[in-house]
Amino acid sequence: MPRYRAVVTDLDNTLYPWVDFIVPALEAMVDSLVATTALPRVRIVQSLKAVYSKYESNEYPFAIQESEIFRPYEADFDSFNALVLEPARHAFATARDRYLQPYPLVRETLDRIRGRGLRVVGLTDAPRNAAELRLKHLKLDGHFDALYTLPRFPLPENVAAEIRRKEEAGHYRSRTPVFELPREAEKPDASGLRKILADLGLDGREVLYVGDNVKKDMPVAEACGALGVWAEYGTYVSKEYRDRLAVISAKKVTQRHVADESQARWPLAISSFAQVLDILDGATWSAPRAAARRGKGAR
Numbered sequence: 171m172p173r174y175r176a177v178v179t180d181l182d183n184t185l186y187p188w189v190d191f192i193v194p195a196l197e198a199m200v201d202s203l204v205a206t207t208a209l210p211r212v213r214i215v216q217s218l219k220a221v222y223s224k225y226e227s228n229e230y231p232f233a234i235q236e237s238e239i240f241r242p243y244e245a246d247f248d249s250f251n252a253l254v255l256e257p258a259r260h261a262f263a264t265a266r267d268r269y270l271q272p273y274p275l276v277r278e279t280l281d282r283i284r285g286r287g288l289r290v291v292g293l294t295d296a297p298r299n300a301a302e303l304r305l306k307h308l309k310l311d312g313h314f315d316a317l318y319t320l321p322r323f324p325l326p327e328n329v330a331a332e333i334r335r336k337e338e339a340g341h342y343r344s345r346t347p348v349f350e351l352p353r354e355a356e357k358p359d360a361s362g363l364r365k366i367l368a369d370l371g372l373d374g375r376e377v378l379y380v381g382d383n384v385k386k387d388m389p390v391a392e393a394c395g396a397l398g399v400w401a402e403y404g405t406y407v408s409k410e411y412r413d414r415l416a417v418i419s420a421k422k423v424t425q426r427h428v429a430d431e432s433q434a435r436w437p438l439a440i441s442s443f444a445q446v447l448d449i450l451d452g453a454t455w456s457a458p459r460a461a462a463r464r465g466k467g468a469r
Contacts, residue, residue: 174450175372176289178363178396180381181301182427183404185443186308189428191270192228193414195262199234200418202261206254207239214239215418223420225323228427229300234258235328247328255330272308273403275444280313282447289315291366292346293379295356295386295426298322302344311344316369318349318362356426357386360393367394380446383429384436399449400436405429 182188196218203214217237222228234240234255235247243250284290291314294301298319305311325337336342349369355362367374374395381387382404391398407428415424438454440446445453 173376174288174378174397175376176291176366176370176378177283177446177450178291178293178366178377178379180383180387180401181292181294181304182296183382183407183429184380184401185276185310186270186272186304187404187407189407189411189415191266192427193411194269195265196228196418197414198261198265199258202258203234203239203254206257209239219418219420222418222423226420226423226426227297227300227323228415228419228423229297230323231299232323232326232329236326240328244328251330266307270304270307272310273443275442277310277313279444279446280310283450284313284315286450288450289370291315291370292317292319293357293362293366293390294319296320298348298350299342302346302348303342305346306342306344311346314346316349316366317344317346318351318366320356321350321353357381357383358389360390363390363394363396378446378449380440380443384434385430388436397449398436398438399446400439401443402439403441403443 179185200211200214200218203209204211207214217239218233221230221233221237225233230236235250239254240250243254280290292301292305294317296304296319299322301317301319302311305314305317311317325334349365351362351365355365363374363377363379366372367377375397377394377396378399379387379391379394379396380399380401381390382401384400388398388400390396412424412428415428419427438449440449
């Protein structure tokens with residue numbers, strides 16, 4: 171049995187259900203914007219969607235002030251911030267606090283992995299701003315040795331003075347050391363994992379890599395010689411939530427964030443993050459879902 175020295179894990183839909191929080195959070199933000207601006211909902215959604223498409227992320231935190239919603243009010247940012255941005259941010263944060271939770275046993279499993287003397291490293295395609303804040307919000311930042319992300323979004327010119335002050339004071343920083351990768355390192359490019367291996371002085375065979383997306387995560391493990399573990403539970407997203415996300419998210423952005431439920435399978439699959447411990451102990455299995463899919467397609 172190989173001696174593993176580190177577990178590298180994806181974040182979104184691997185440690186927590188990203189879709190379960192982002193859909194109600196974005197919808198709450200849109201509800202707030204409808205109430206404060208009296209603009210048609212469709213105009214607000216399309217304006218935000220254009221910004222998310224530009225930045226190729228639904229998590230660009232300054233989308234409202236960069237959208238056409240802001241243009242009629244740009245002569246006075248302070249009033250727009252107080253009357254429009256602040257209520258929208260509050261609505262988003264309230265929904266996030268309610269719905270963003272780790273999958274069962276994630277914290278305990280991370281602690282037990284580190285308790286065995288293994289390193290725990292996060293590797294995500296999320297921008298630094300979002301990834302770092304999520305780990306901090308979930309109180310997971312103290313459970314990692316390092317986090318590797320895509321580049322952070324810089325503060326725009328039009329941003330609240332309080333946000334700028336907090337950013338400069340490091341208020342949004344996590345306890346975990348964070349390393350930004352170049353934009354081209356987005357998975358399935360394997361340069362992110364190669365960087366981790368080089369930084370930790372590890373060989374790929376000493377690493378177990380966990381991720382929910384067969385098309386993006388597993389090729390990374392394969393290219394580096396790591397053991398790829400498919401977090402199949404992260405693909406269990408209801409059609410309703412996929413449809414609601416598609417309303418505000420550009421198709422390309424949705425494909426980046428949410429694994430296709432009909433994707434090809436991976437030989438080593440888990441139905442709970444806690445099963446990483448079993449794999450470290452030598453267990454191997456495939457989750458029995460292929461037959462169910464075949465039955466579904468036959469109808």
